[in-house]
Amino acid sequence: MTTIIHPENAAIEGIGEPCxxxxxxxxxxxxxxxxxxxxxxxxxxxxxxxxxxxxxxFPLIWMIRLxxxxxxxxxxxxxxxxxxxxxxxxxxxDEDVWARLQTTAQFVICSVALQVVVGFGLxxxxxxxxRSHSFWTTIILLPMMLSPAVVGNFWTLLFQPQIGPFNYxxxxxxxxxxxxxxxxxxxxxxxxxxxxxxxxxxxxxxxxICLAGLRSIPDYIYEAAEVDRASSWRQFWSITLPMTVPxxxxxxxxxxxxxxxxxxxxxxxxxxxxxxxxxLVSITLKRAxxxxxxxxxxxxxxxxxxxxxxxxxxxxxxxxxxxxxx
Amino acid sequence: MRALNVNKSRLSRVFRRGPWExxxxxxxxxxxxxxxxxxxxxxxxYSFVTILAGTLSFVAVSHFPE
Numbered sequence: 045m046t047t048i049i050h051p052e053n054a055a056i057e058g059i060g061e062p063c064x065x066x067x068x069x070x071x072x073x074x075x076x077x078x079x080x081x082x083x084x085x086x087x088x089x090x091x092x093x094x095x096x097x098x099x100x101x102f103p104l105i106w107m108i109r110l111x112x113x114x115x116x117x118x119x120x121x122x123x124x125x126x127x128x129x130x131x132x133x134x135x136x137x138d139e140d141v142w143a144r145l146q147t148t149a150q151f152v153i154c155s156v157a158l159q160v161v162v163g164f165g166l167x168x169x170x171x172x173x174x175r176s177h178s179f180w181t182t183i184i185l186l187p188m189m190l191s192p193a194v195v196g197n198f199w200t201l202l203f204q205p206q207i208g209p210f211n212y213x214x215x216x217x218x219x220x221x222x223x224x225x226x227x228x229x230x231x232x233x234x235x236x237x238x239x240x241x242x243x244x245x246x247x248x249x250x251x252x253i254c255l256a257g258l259r260s261i262p263d264y265i266y267e268a269a270e271v272d273r274a275s276s277w278r279q280f281w282s283i284t285l286p287m288t289v290p291x292x293x294x295x296x297x298x299x300x301x302x303x304x305x306x307x308x309x310x311x312x313x314x315x316x317x318x319x320x321x322x323x324l325v326s327i328t329l330k331r332a333x334x335x336x337x338x339x340x341x342x343x344x345x346x347x348x349x350x351x352x353x354x355x356x357x358x359x360x361x362x363x364x365x366x367x368x369x370x
Numbered sequence: 371m372r373a374l375n376v377n378k379s380r381l382s383r384v385f386r387r388g389p390w391e392x393x394x395x396x397x398x399x400x401x402x403x404x405x406x407x408x409x410x411x412x413x414x415x416y417s418f419v420t421i422l423a424g425t426l427s428f429v430a431v432s433h434f435p436e
Contacts, residue, residue: 136415145414149406348418352405355398355425362395 104350111343118337131344141345144320144328151238151324152303156296158243163250163295164288170251171258188248196312199241203227203313228314234322238310242303250295257291258284290367297360301353325349382435390431397424 079087111132114125135141170181187195202210203226211222227237261283269279307326310316316323316331329349333342401421404413 132418136418137411139411142411142414145406146408351418351422351425352402355421355428356402358425358428359395359398362391 107343107346110340111347113340115339115343116337117339127340131341132348134341135345135348141325141328144323144325147235147320147322148304148324148326151235151242151306151322152300154235155239155242155246155303156299158239159247159250159299160292160296162243162247164254164292166247166251167254167258168284170255184251185248187245190245192245192309193312195241195245196309200228200313203237205229229318231318231321234314234318238313238322241309241313242306245309246299246302250299253291253295253298254288257288260291261287290363293363294360294367297356297363301356301360304356305349305353385431385434387431387434387436390434391428394424394428394431397421398428400424 112126112128114127114130116122166184170177170184202208205211205223205226208222210227211225214220214225215222225233227233265283265287266279269283274282305326306324307330310322310324311327311330314322316327325345326349329342329345332338332345398421401417401419401424404417404420407413
């Protein structure tokens with residue numbers, strides 16, 4: 045918006061004066077007294093950099109340092125002892141941690157596969173542009189917008205064997221008494237419970253990415269297929285699926301990375317139980333750090349997980365670039 | 371001068387980003403599979419070194435010319 049100032053008022057408000065100063069001698073004076081563009085840029089960026097250094101970089105460097113020590117916070121009176129790579133060796137020969145990593149991988153594979161199937165199916169439906177499709181899109185996207193802590197809490201209530209509506213719904217279809225089974229308390233059901241809740245929450249995200257892929261396919265390809273009398277099934281296999289695969293890959297990589305470090309929702313739903321059936325590696329890490337207080341050991345485990353996620357993120361960024369180039 | 375140019379072009383041909391990046395990504399993916407596979411604890415033990423090597427080499431080769 046442009047403000048027009050009357051010449052008389054300009055003199056009163058002293059607006060004319062600085063203009064003259066700036067325009068005349070003062071091109072230099074202004075630059076000398078004021079800040080350069082570079083300095084102003086730094087001024088704006090500095091708080092973010094300071095915050096990043098304080099809450100990201102410094103703890104990371106500190107954690108790397110601690111991973112080479114035998115620090116145990118329950119015995120913090122003991123002097124800090126440098127143990128070299130012992131913590132890493134302990135973790136990489138520990139069969140329990142190995143088993144937890146396998147549990148994590150099983151969770152990642154099952155939930156990402158389900159999310160891709162459900163998300164892609166929903167995207168195909170929403171892409172049909174039926175009546176009130178925007179309303180249904182909003183409804184489908186709702187779970188994704190909730191906090192994992194909220195989702196964990198309310199699904200815990202839904203899964204309650206005595207008062208939870210989920211068991212009543214299952215009993216309606218199967219005839220089993222509602223309180224005869226507990227979704228979060230049984231070894232056979234608990235892993236599927238976390239897969240189910242994670243799919244419910246994140247399939248909409250996969251749907252969004254797939255929808256972007258489906259909308260990027262030009263109509264003329266389908267028109268050409270129609271001219272060649274290709275069936276809808278043939279069009280799906282030869283046009284829709286191959287052209288959506290890069291987007292699907294992106295969704296798979298992103299969800300796999302996110303699920304690999306999943307903690308909050310699983311911790312609220314099952315806390316890793318029953319036994320250690322649903323104990324993901326992030327829960328093992330939390331237990332080592334804040335229940336057993338093995339700070340050096342847990343720092344080493346955190347670094348292993350960090351490097352794994354960082355490596356996977358590199359592949360993700362590469363895939364993202366490939367999709368952008370399309 | 372000409373020999374220098376020949377060497378330079380040979381180097382740039384060897385250190386192209388594409389194949390090296392693919393190799394680094396293969397290392398990372400292989401390391402992740404080694405980390406979570408249920409068959410051999412030896413593979414599990416060497417997984418972190420593999421992922422670390424892949425990640426560091428990925429960071430290095432991303433500075434190579436296209």
